[in-house]
Amino acid sequence: MVEPHVFIYLGSDESEKLDRIENLQKKLFPPDLKELNYNLYHADDKDLGVAEFKEALMALPTEGVRSRLIVIRSAHKLSGPLKAMLTEALKNNKGRVIVLDVPVSRGTEAFVSEFTKKGARVVRFKEESVPDVFALARSIVDHRPELALRILSALTKSKDKPEGIPGAIFWQWEKSRAERRFSEKVYKDGLKIIFEADKELKSSSSKFARGALILERLVVRLSYLT
Secondary structure, eight states: OOOOSEEEEESOOHHHHHHHHHHHHHHHSOGGGHHHHEEEEETTOTTOOHHHHHHHHHOOOOTTOSOEEEEEETGGGOOHHHHHHHHHHHTTOOSEEEEEEEOOSTTOHHHHHHHHHTTOEEEEOOOOOOOOHHHHHHHHHTTOHHHHHHHHHHHHHTTOOGGGHHHHHHHHHHHHHHTTOSOHHHHHHHHHHHHHHHHHHHHOOOOHHHHHHHHHHHHHHHHTOO
């Protein structure tokens, strides 16, 4: 049986994926040669250039190494030119093991099918649903800051717009007031915190990371109101 050289890691279980990738590294090259034989790319990285990508695909393993390892995160988001370059490289894929990371199955069926036909083996991992902003708001009202921060992190990674999150929290805050989940003082203090964060987000011209920090502060302050 011919050993596959291209894998599609389909699913969102990051812990299992990292274990698989680390095992591949151990199998393919010693730790001291990792830097010369391992490339990690993010397909949605706008700074990923054609020349850099081509160089990695064409490079040969160093002496004494079985194969180079190339991991492409969110591979289904590869631009047209980069995807075409990958397709061309697979026609003569010697000395390389390529891992195409696809974190979600929905909406990526065509990509998975295309590269499966090109010889890729699909390795399936558990898929975890990304909580929505209302789950975030509920965890805040329930005074569970650690859970709220984990949900917020998942939302920001999925590129939910920061400006839309205070609105969902406000909605839950109003609902919780009607249910008498907290005192009128806590309600008014919470409103002030929500409106401050909303104003800061809408008046800020900073990058996405700045918005995430504003939201983290909002989540913590609300969660500890008593």
